[in-house]
Each structure stands twice: as C-alpha cells, then as structure tokens.
Amino acid sequence: MSTRTTNALSTNTNLSPCPFCGARHLTVIDNCFGRCSNIICGNCGTSAFNFDSPSNNSWWNHRAVNHSVPTDSPLSHLLLLLQAELERAVTVHPQWPTDAIHASAILNEEAGELTQAALDFHFYVDDKERMREEAIQVGAMALRFLLNIDSYKPEEKS
Secondary structure (H helix, E strand, O other): OEEEEEEOOOOOOOOOOOOOOOOOEEEEEEEEOOOEEEEEEOOOOOEEEEOOOOOOHHHHHHOOOOOOOOOOOHHHHHHHHHHHHHHHHHHHOOOOOOOHHHHHHHHHHHHHHHHHHHHHHHHHOOOHHHHHHHHHHHHHHHHHHHHOHHHOOOOOOO
16 A cells, blocks of 8 residues: 655646645545545545546546535535445445345444444543544445335245
8 A cells, every 4th residue: 555645736646626625735545445545635634535446546636526515515525425435335345235124233333333432532532533434434324224225125924
C-alpha cells in the first residue's frame, strides 16, 4: 500500500479541491485493501473510495453529488459518506441475506459497534472519529436492509 499527500494544484496531479470545504490538501492512498484507492481531505475529513480503477484518481473530480441538498450542507457530506460506505460494503461483501432476521442481525451488529464506540468515547475519552465511522456503517447497513427489503422471504410453514 502506498500513501502520498498531494496538493490538487500541483503539477503531479489533476485532482480538484474538496467539494465540501474547498481544501487542496488531499491524501491519496493507493491500492487500499489491495483493490482500491482512497482520497481523504486533510481539512474536513471527506473520504471517498474508488473500487473501479485504483490507479486512476480522476473519479474524485467527477463524483455524483445529490443536488437536492445544498453541497455546502452537512447532510450532503453525510449522504456521500453513506453512499461510499454502502458501495464499499457491497463490494467487500456482495452476498446479503434473503431473510429479514439475518439481515437485521447484520444491522444490529453494526449498531452494537456504534454503542461500544460511544461508551469508549464517553467513559474513556476515545476519539469521536470512531463514533462517526461506526455511525456511517450503521447508516449504510440500514440503507442496504431497505434496498433489499422486497427480497426477504418468510420461513415456509409446514
């Protein structure tokens, strides 16, 4: 795994500034998890993964933005983080349960990790970033549960 910190206006990259805060200090992590790249804003922490072409970071400049929410809104930023986490989860774990019990168990497991992060923050003055990451994972799994809700089948009665 290689990491490089870059300035979007430098000659060695063509990355646009962060779409949320306009910062130009971006960290690029190539080949994270062996098959993607990640760009992180050094100012606001916006993070975006690319699983399609890890060596080509031009996707950063062309990410879809939900224009129904103002792009300077905190909600817009969170929606992009949820979308990125959902895409990452589907790529890493393409199989999803066809029954609601197992699907909700996955969501509840993520919620349990968020509760643990909140306890660690409250009692042990842990980092807020861990709570944020866990909350994004809970949101992404809630979306995945909802996206698959029509495929859930009840147990056959005999």
